Amino acid sequence: AQSVSQHNHHVILSEAASLELGCNYSYGGTVNLFWYVQYPGQHLQLLLKYFSGDPLVKGIKGFEAEFIKSKFSFNLRKPSVQWSDTAEYFCAVISSNTGKLIFGQGTTLQVKP
Amino acid sequence: EAGVAQSPRYKIIEKRQSVAFWCNPISGHATLYWYQQILGQGPKLLIQFQNNGVVDDSQLPKDRFSAERLKGVDSTLKIQPAKLEDSAVYLCASSPRGTVTNTIYFGEGSWLTVV
Numbered sequence: 674a675q676s677v678s679q680h681n682h683h684v685i686l687s688e689a690a691s692l693e694l695g696c697n698y699s700y701g702g703t704v705n706l707f708w709y710v711q712y713p714g715q716h717l718q719l720l721l722k723y724f725s726g727d728p729l730v731k732g733i734k735g736f737e738a739e740f741i742k743s744k745f746s747f748n749l750r751k752p753s754v755q756w757s758d759t760a761e762y763f764c765a766v767i768s769s770n771t772g773k774l775i776f777g778q779g780t781t782l783q784v785k786p
Numbered sequence: 787e788a789g790v791a792q793s794p795r796y797k798i799i800e801k802r803q804s805v806a807f808w809c810n811p812i813s814g815h816a817t818l819y820w821y822q823q824i825l826g827q828g829p830k831l832l833i834q835f836q837n838n839g840v841v842d843d844s845q846l847p848k849d850r851f852s853a854e855r856l857k858g859v860d861s862t863l864k865i866q867p868a869k870l871e872d873s874a875v876y877l878c879a880s881s882p883r884g885t886v887t888n889t890i891y892f893g894e895g896s897w898l899t900v901v
Binding site for chain 2: 677707709715716717718719722763765772773774775776777778779
């Protein structure tokens with residue numbers, strides 16, 4: 674079955690620490706990949722997306738992600754987190770075979786000031 | 787540009803009662819989605835419309851959930867009768883022409899508590 678797996682359910686970091694959130698998917702064919710963020714009490718917002726081209730994608734607020742096709746991975750990174758990055762992060766994948774946007778279970782990031 | 791509008795934002799009902807959620811997508815967006823997000827989980831697609839036709843409703847519990855998009859613009863999701871496990875956030879989203887090459891934009895969600 675098609676699935677998206679996020680390795681970390683809850684991550685706690687201090688400000689200025691580096692962040693990497695793992696995301697793996699199991700799909701055949703062409704995929705489009707997304708990271709969404711949900712701040713407390715707010716709606717899902719798109720952080721970044723990969724459709725094609727350079728596998729290193731830069732998004733808003735200093736986030737980036739790297740698509741590694743051989744590893745079926747799309748990990749999210751940020752060199753130095755801020756308290757305001759406290760939120761829930763969702764990896765999502767669309768397979769060209771299904772056209773359905775499937776989400777991972779989410780990772781809660783807590784940044785301590 | 788106005789975003790995806792949803793109402794009501796919050797609803798508390800007793801089990802076996804009914805509830806309806808409304809969504810108005812971004813103007814011009816042909817594709818509309820309803821997702822269910824249970825606390826601690828990622829959003830799960832319930833139904834996808836392309837204009838006023840259903841593209842995918844494979845995960846919609848059709849014995850109690852129904853959705854329509856009669857004029858290809860706004861949409862209503864209904865639950866009748868509600869169960870305790872329906873407590874969740876119901877997210878409406880839209881995209882210009884489908885999912886494969888377009889970004890999906892989400893509304894703020896309708897929070898449902900069934901007691």
